[in-house]
Amino acid sequence: MKRKSYSDMNCSVAQSLDIVGDPWTLLVVRDIMFGIRRFNDIQERLGIARNTLTDRLTTLVDHGVLAKVAYQDNPERFEYRLTPKGRALSPIIITLMQWGDQWSGLPEPPVHLIDRNSGRILDPVLVDRQSGRPLEQLRVQAIGETVRPNSTGSQREDLELR
Amino acid sequence: MKRKSYSDMNCSVAQSLDIVGDPWTLLVVRDIMFGIRRFNDIQERLGIARNTLTDRLTTLVDHGVLAKVAYQDNPERFEYRLTPKGRALSPIIITLMQWGDQWSGLPEPPVHLIDRNSGRILDPVLVDRQSGRPLEQLRVQAIGETVRPNSTGSQREDLELR
DNA sequence: ATCGCAGGTTGCATGATGCAACCCACACTG
DNA sequence: CAGTGTGGGTTGCATCATGCAACCTGCGAT
Numbered sequence: 001m002k003r004k005s006y007s008d009m010n011c012s013v014a015q016s017l018d019i020v021g022d023p024w025t026l027l028v029v030r031d032i033m034f035g036i037r038r039f040n041d042i043q044e045r046l047g048i049a050r051n052t053l054t055d056r057l058t059t060l061v062d063h064g065v066l067a068k069v070a071y072q073d074n075p076e077r078f079e080y081r082l083t084p085k086g087r088a089l090s091p092i093i094i095t096l097m098q099w100g101d102q103w104s105g106l107p108e109p110p111v112h113l114i115d116r117n118s119g120r121i122l123d124p125v126l127v128d129r130q131s132g133r134p135l136e137q138l139r140v141q142a143i144g145e146t147v148r149p150n151s152t153g154s155q156r157e158d159l160e161l162r
Numbered sequence: 163m164k165r166k167s168y169s170d171m172n173c174s175v176a177q178s179l180d181i182v183g184d185p186w187t188l189l190v191v192r193d194i195m196f197g198i199r200r201f202n203d204i205q206e207r208l209g210i211a212r213n214t215l216t217d218r219l220t221t222l223v224d225h226g227v228l229a230k231v232a233y234q235d236n237p238e239r240f241e242y243r244l245t246p247k248g249r250a251l252s253p254i255i256i257t258l259m260q261w262g263d264q265w266s267g268l269p270e271p272p273v274h275l276i277d278r279n280s281g282r283i284l285d286p287v288l289v290d291r292q293s294g295r296p297l298e299q300l301r302v303q304a305i306g307e308t309v310r311p312n313s314t315g316s317q318r319e320d321l322e323l324r
Numbered sequence: 325a326t327c328g329c330a331g332g333t334t335g336c337a338t339g340a341t342g343c344a345a346c347c348c349a350c351a352c353t354g
Numbered sequence: 355c356a357g358t359g360t361g362g363g364t365t366g367c368a369t370c371a372t373g374c375a376a377c378c379t380g381c382g383a384t
Binding site: 004006009010011013014015017018019026027035047048084085087088089090093095096097098099100101102103106109110113114115116117118120122123126127128129130131132135136139140141142143144147157158159160162 | 165166168171172173174175176177178179180181183185188189192195196197208209210244246247249250251252253254255256257258259260261262263264265266267268271272273274275276277278279280282284285286287288289290291292293294297298300301302303304305306308309319320321322323324
Binding site: 164210212236 | 369371374382
């Protein structure tokens with residue numbers, strides 16, 4: 001049956017996953033972010049079915065995450081580039097990469113991010129912009145209509161971040 | 163046909179998505195992180211099919227993301243709690259939430275994160291741990307076997323992060 | 325005795341995916 | 355100008371995952 005849309009869920013996580021939650025979608029974005037921008041290159045690297053790739057690319061273009069631009073005429077050939085909305089996905093890709101590095105059992109990280117100025121390997125961490133403190137060191141609470149005490153009637157709890 | 167496993171891809175993003183990339187999985191983790199921990203509560207909040215929820219929960223337990231713990235006997239009743247591996251997913255959930263807040267067209271964020279000490283709304287940003295500088299302000303390059311110059315023969319490019 | 329609840333399991337219909345084959349316009353080679 | 359290669363797809367078919375509703379089981383309460 002059709003996969004249910006999350007879009008009526010009044011939850012930003014659900015809104016995001018409604019756009020980038022399909023299988024392959026974030027891997028396609030990852031490849032394009034890393035400089036693989038053409039249909040055949042993406043298809044070969046990922047091993048994704050060609051019709052599925054067509055679907056993902058057009059859906060991402062429809063959602064404004066990618067732009068399809070011709071890089072030559074006669075014959076017309078295309079590449080896919082990130083829009084600002086697409087570039088804003090980088091924190092998601094990077095945190096997914098980190099979690100995979102730490103927890104998925106690969107012997108060592110297949111890819112490192114380096115700062116081109118210092119040449120150093122980067123260690124990305126999520127902090128509060130104002131205080132600069134890592135979120136995992138704070139007592140963080142979620143507030144909003146969507147988040148309610150659960151059925152036990154317990155009071156709202158802190159998020160377990162570490 | 164069966165969805166292809168990404169696990170032989172030598173890419174941490176793929177490894178992560180192999181575990182948390184199924185539809186509903188991250189929404190289930192989100193709910194549990196926000197304190198919804200019981201089968202029926204999750205099922206009602208998400209509107210997920212009950213058999214699908216069963217599958218997602220057992221898969222997450224098998225992967226060590228969740229722990230199924232009894233909170234009473236006679237009759238035995240269970241709740242699902244995050245393991246350390248599951249708690250480590252919080253940066254992914256939070257960055258997904260941010261992207262949804264910014265780009266998915268909701269009038270305003272349905273949920274805010276606040277610091278319980280200061281009471282202030284948190285604005286999470288991904289920085290390099292050592293320098294404290296936001297990644298989007300750096301020239302970042304990905305290095306590793308998986309990342310190669312693309313078919314145009316162009317040299318390795320910086321990641322477009324902003 | 326039966327009602328309800330928590331936490332599932334089962335059966336069926338359909339849509340999404342994988343896979344292979346095909347297509348089309350153009351360019352290059354002989 | 356016939357044949358071959360390349361980029362970027364489309365089409366058909368088989369199968370798996372999902373949605374949905376119904377059913378089940380153990381227990382406590384009425």
